[in-house]
Amino acid sequence: MSSPSTVQLRVFRYKPGDPAPHYDTFAVPVTPRTTVLEALQAIRRDQDPSLMLRHSCHHASCGTCGLRVDGQEVLACVTPLADRGPVVTVEPLQNAPLLGDLVVDMGPFYAVFTQAGMPLVRSTEATAASRPAAGIERLTRFENCLECGLCVSTCPVAATDPLYLGPAAMAAAWRVVQEPRGQNPARALAWVDQEHGCWRCHLAFECSTVCPNDVQPGQAIAALRQRLALGEPAPPGPAAAATRPALAPTGPARRVGLRAWLDPRGRDVGYWAFVLHRLTGLALVVYLLLHLWVLRLLARGPAAWDEFIALARSPLFLALDGLLLFGVLFHGLNGVRVALVGLGAAARRQRGLFWAVLLLTLLLLAAGVAALVAAVH
Amino acid sequence: MSAYHVVIIGGGATGAALAHDLTLRGVQVTLVERGEVTSGTTGRHHGLLHSGARYAVKDPESARECIQENQILRRIAPGSFELNDGLFVALTDEDLAYYDDFMEGCANTGIPTRTLSRDEALRLEPNLNPDLKLAVQVPDGTMDAMRLPLRFLATAKHNGARVHPFHQVTGLVFQGRTVAGVQVRDHRRGRDFTIAADLVVNAAGPWAEHVARMAGVDVPVVPSPGVLVAVRGRWTNMVINRLHRAGDGDIVVPQRTLSVIGTSSWVVDDPDHLDVPEEHIRLMYEKGAEMIPALARAPMRAAWAAARPLVGSRQAQSGRELSRTFKVFDHAAEGVEGFVTIVGGKATTARIMAEVTADLVVRKLGLDAPCRTREVVLLPHTAYYT
Structure with a gap:
């Protein structure tokens, strides 16, 4: 092992009663194997015993040490600190009440998660009695979801809708549908089939990207939609309202809000597609208004129109036309992607489809711009 | 109240x-x-619901506690355990020589056993070392440490x-x-x-x-750390132990999508200073792979240490004797x-x-x-x- 180097850890600090959170910077020695969790433990041990953090199993099995490192949701216990640059920022999860420093209250998370009706551990099948020769697929397992909350922290919809059921709970609901094990799949389907349920998801897929155990909540939500849209009609279940059991507020909620909808930093391609879709959508609305304004010129007679046509042939205007074409193409093609992915048909290919959409957009854009330039000259 | x-x-x-x-x-x-x-x-332990078989020969008091609690916990905490059982596998003639003591210890402490032939064991767990001589099935299980x-x-x-x-x-x-x-x-x-x-x-x-x-x-109390290594992949469904006197790296516990190999044992003064020595990580891989060869190539997910709070004299050398x-x-x-x-x-x-x-x-x-x-x-x- 090489000799330790030093990293500056910029740590989010907040205690109840503080007017606002702030950051403290600690210098910590780091070897190639040092994890973010080990560094935080060392800070608490050697520099500041008041630093609050959560941890338990130290091997990505319990889901307790979820936090954000340089803006990305991770489990601190399996996140190496080396090779991240000289300053690393550590913050608590978002979209959850903040108890203090890096600790959030998991109460609201569990309040929704347990409503999904998923048995917390798979039904049992004793090996001693069954002795199956090919038993390896059939034996008892713990569920793969670690209940760490990373997916909820990163979700742009959870950032704006406090009643949103969220990726973890809906992934749990999908498991009830897939593998009921004595539970009622119709109830799970009725529960997600609502305003704050699976239809609210905007398919940014960051939940699946940050999931430390490959649960793929985004794909689960798409699968729920597919089942609801195309599957056997579910028998009318009890009216499923989005409710959060009344829990006493434990701290500031730190919901990210609309900022999450336009900020793709540190995110994967699904999130970039989500943000680009929103930006191009907004731009097209602005264009529509502009277009109506231009059409108004027609009413002023041929002279005004000719004047406009001259303007429209200027290089600046042509560049804006190119930008418009990009917006139309991307928004339209990505709309097709969203439809395919959102109804579950291609949820597992959402990344590939994004690149296909981008490539097709650029090819058509090039062709369009070439035609435009040719028409002008 | x-x-x-x-x-x-x-x-x-x-x-x-x-x-x-x-x-x-x-x-x-x-x-x-x-x-x-x-x-x-607590959170950092192996995730093993002990049957007690590991202690049946040398530490019968602990073995008896384990099997009794194993049965009670299954009753009061349904859903917290995988009912996957454990195998003690004998790989060498030396391991085989330990078999009689082991079976006697289990019988004396009330731990149910079932001896499996090599073929039976491989049918249950195809990833075991094919050179194994025999295996003994006991009611170990996987638990969620937290x-x-x-x-x-x-x-x-x-x-x-x-x-x-x-x-x-x-x-x-x-x-x-x-x-x-x-x-x-x-x-x-x-x-x-x-x-x-x-x-x-x-x-x-x-x-x-x-x-x-x-x-x-x-x-x-002697803080006695042990190193554990979690590798990706669930290479067995049962808990795999080596059929020999308790030693280093001789238990593999499947946990969700991981397999956890443990442990080593030494003693420290301060449980807040726990290193994870590189050679212990290598030892876990090496010893684990003796029982399940595929572990040698399994990518590592995490390596960590936890300090057992053992009762005993501070003159203890490794903690294994306690x-x-x-x-x-x-x-x-x-x-x-x-x-x-x-x-x-x-x-x-x-x-x-x-x-x-x-x-x-x-x-x-x-x-x-x-x-x-x-x-x-x-x-x-x-x-x-x-």
Whole structure:
């Protein structure tokens, strides 16, 4: 092992009663194997015993040490600190009440998660009695979801809708549908089939990207939609309202809000597609208004129109036309992607489809711009 | 509910089970933990629900505790364990020579066994080393190291216990030679205060000696870390042990989508300084691969260390020579009243540790309240948060 180097850890600090959170910077020695969790433990041990953090199993099995490192949701216990640059920022999860420093209250998370009706551990099948020769697929397992909350922290919809059921709970609901094990799949389907349920998801897929155990909540939500849209009609279940059991507020909620909808930093391609879709959508609305304004010129007679046509042939205007074409193409093609992915048909290919959409957009854009330039000259 | 109030120091498996036990006996309980609950040794253990077979030959007392608790826990915490059983595999003639002692030890301590031929074992677990001679099936199981103690805490909380994570004990409150409470620092609100108690229980695991010193008494606890390595992939469904005298890297526990190889054993002075020596990681890979060859190429997910709170002399060399059983100390014997320490044991035996400790506690308080934790089914872990 090489000799330790030093990293500056910029740590989010907040205690109840503080007017606002702030950051403290600690210098910590780091070897190639040092994890973010080990560094935080060392800070608490050697520099500041008041630093609050959560941890338990130290091997990505319990889901307790979820936090954000340089803006990305991770489990601190399996996140190496080396090779991240000289300053690393550590913050608590978002979209959850903040108890203090890096600790959030998991109460609201569990309040929704347990409503999904998923048995917390798979039904049992004793090996001693069954002795199956090919038993390896059939034996008892713990569920793969670690209940760490990373997916909820990163979700742009959870950032704006406090009643949103969220990726973890809906992934749990999908498991009830897939593998009921004595539970009622119709109830799970009725529960997600609502305003704050699976239809609210905007398919940014960051939940699946940050999931430390490959649960793929985004794909689960798409699968729920597919089942609801195309599957056997579910028998009318009890009216499923989005409710959060009344829990006493434990701290500031730190919901990210609309900022999450336009900020793709540190995110994967699904999130970039989500943000680009929103930006191009907004731009097209602005264009529509502009277009109506231009059409108004027609009413002023041929002279005004000719004047406009001259303007429209200027290089600046042509560049804006190119930008418009990009917006139309991307928004339209990505709309097709969203439809395919959102109804579950291609949820597992959402990344590939994004690149296909981008490539097709650029090819058509090039062709369009070439035609435009040719028409002008 | 009686008027008596007991403060428990330590939010690990022992403190959690004790909070549950005392609450059921009608005692008011406040549990304080300096960090998050289960953040010390408890959360970091192997995730093995012991059958006791590992200790059947050399440590029969611990083996008996394990098998009894194994059966009780399956009853009171359904859903917390995989009923996947364990295999002890013999790979060498030396291992085979241990077979008779092993079977005798299991029979004497009440651990059910079933001997499997090489072919039978490979049919159950195709990834085992094909050179194995035979295997013995025992009722080991996979458990979730954090969520079982959370169930004790959840049930205790719903029965009225107060659980305070991020509250560090900074000293004890004395009335003469009697401990009458604890001084705590609340790391969330940054304030210091005292909690009065009729009795204080030190359940701080490897930190028990540190806490005992606040009372001016001594507890023979040896913090004995072990390295564990989690690799990606679930290479077996059963818990795999080597059929030999307990040693390094001879247990592989499948846990969700991982396989956890452990452990090594040495002794340290300060359980807050736990290194993960590179050579121990290599040793885990090497020893694990002797039983399951595919482990040699499995990518590593994490390597970590946890400090066992073993009861024994500080002259211990590696910790392997010390029993895995537990011990309750009534410090009245050293002239300090109102202060009890519980150390040693295993996650599997946390409930019986709590029962024996609570028996002493209620006796000292003059209460007549029998233990009920053998029957009461625990709430799910999620109830701890909601």
